[in-house]
Amino acid sequence: MALPLPTPNADSRPYWDAAQQGRLVVQHCAACGTVQAVPRGCCGNCQSPALEWRDSALRGTVASFSVVHRGPTAAFRNSTPYVLALIDVAGGVRLMLNIIGPGPDEVQIGEEVEITFEPRGEAGFQMPQARRITA
Ligand SMILES: [Zn+2]
Known part of the structure; x- marks a missing residue:
């Protein structure tokens, strides 16, 4: 699904x-x-x-997050674990985004992230997401 x-x-x-x-x-x-x-x-x-x-700006910091191990629907259950986060985007807004990439259990409040776009669905709809910046 x-x-x-x-x-x-x-x-x-x-x-x-x-x-x-x-x-x-x-x-x-x-x-x-x-x-x-x-x-x-x-x-x-x-x-x-x-x-x-x-x-x-396409940069922000993690204000809060939750690692979801039990998705609300079948489609999300196939994607667990995933990180749902509040991101303070440089420039003044706070967005709820997923944090994608490796290390979902290593995300920390205050960590810097970049905003990126992940294709979703057959048409490749671009979903804004946050990605950890790992050195
Ligand atoms: Zn106004």
Whole structure:
């Protein structure tokens, strides 16, 4: 069973379109300067509709994480263990991403990661993920 794919909506489509090009974008509010990670039709701080998409850094640090050994569905159970993490992306947003790559039991809070894109599904949908930077 394949892992599920996101279903872009009018608010999130620019985010997913950018991901297909290997870019991470976030919304900036032109009225108050808030940067928001979850795509919305207006600013979560001042409710202004004056939002613009800007490219984000592709680096961040691990704020928190959990190693999942028992996935919520059959598709995820085939992928265990995997790391689900909150990543503080350089530039001011916190995203929930999987940390991919070797050493799921070695992830540490404060560890630096890079944002990368992992093809998923037959069409190769590009999913933003975090990857450990190992020396
Ligand atoms: Zn605002």
